[in-house]
Amino acid sequence: MTPTVGVQTFKPRQQIFTQERTQVSSQFCCILSIVQTRVFAVVALVVLVLGIGLTQIIQTAMSDLQERASHLRSGNIAVANENVRLLATRAQLSSKAQVIALAGTRLHLFEPDQKQVRRM
Numbered sequence: 001m002t003p004t005v006g007v008q009t010f011k012p013r014q015q016i017f018t019q020e021r022t023q024v025s026s027q028f029c030c031i032l033s034i035v036q037t038r039v040f041a042v043v044a045l046v047v048l049v050l051g052i053g054l055t056q057i058i059q060t061a062m063s064d065l066q067e068r069a070s071h072l073r074s075g076n077i078a079v080a081n082e083n084v085r086l087l088a089t090r091a092q093l094s095s096k097a098q099v100i101a102l103a104g105t106r107l108h109l110f111e112p113d114q115k116q117v118r119r120m
Helices: 034-093 096-106
Strands: none
């Protein structure tokens, strides 16, 4: 009996490395000159300042509009209250008792008695 029948020696896979494969060809390489870097920094700073200024202008405008809206709401509530008061006054002045009282004092008119009314 031979113990080595069908047994093979272990051979690890070999990877071939070349210099072409070790270099990464898709690497992003962007080196700016000092002048370009300064220009980029100034432009970024100007954009940042303009953005902050624009947001402050918008925020100020919104707060002014909110203040104006609150004044308009309070004015609207005052007008609605005045309308209710005027409707109540009109209802009081147009009531039958008020009309009879004013007709008696200003025009000297009175309701006729039963003796004065004649039916035909």
